[in-house]
Amino acid sequence: MRICPQCQCEMLEGFDVKVEGAAYGIKISAGTGIFAKRLEKPKVAVCPQCGEISLYIEHVDQLRKNRG
């Protein structure tokens, strides 16, 4: 469960990030360049009260593993 940083109410999770006008999503990567390690697609949580959005990664335990 995610709590809105603005109004402390419960956020709705699990939305996808999409670039308007295209089917592309965005990805988070560690490092830069072609050899950057690709991490999983971020998800979005939306606050139903104030509209605040928050990007997050679901399997953050894997991220910790990858970073050593």
Ligand SMILES: [Zn+2]
């Ligand atoms: Zn809010």
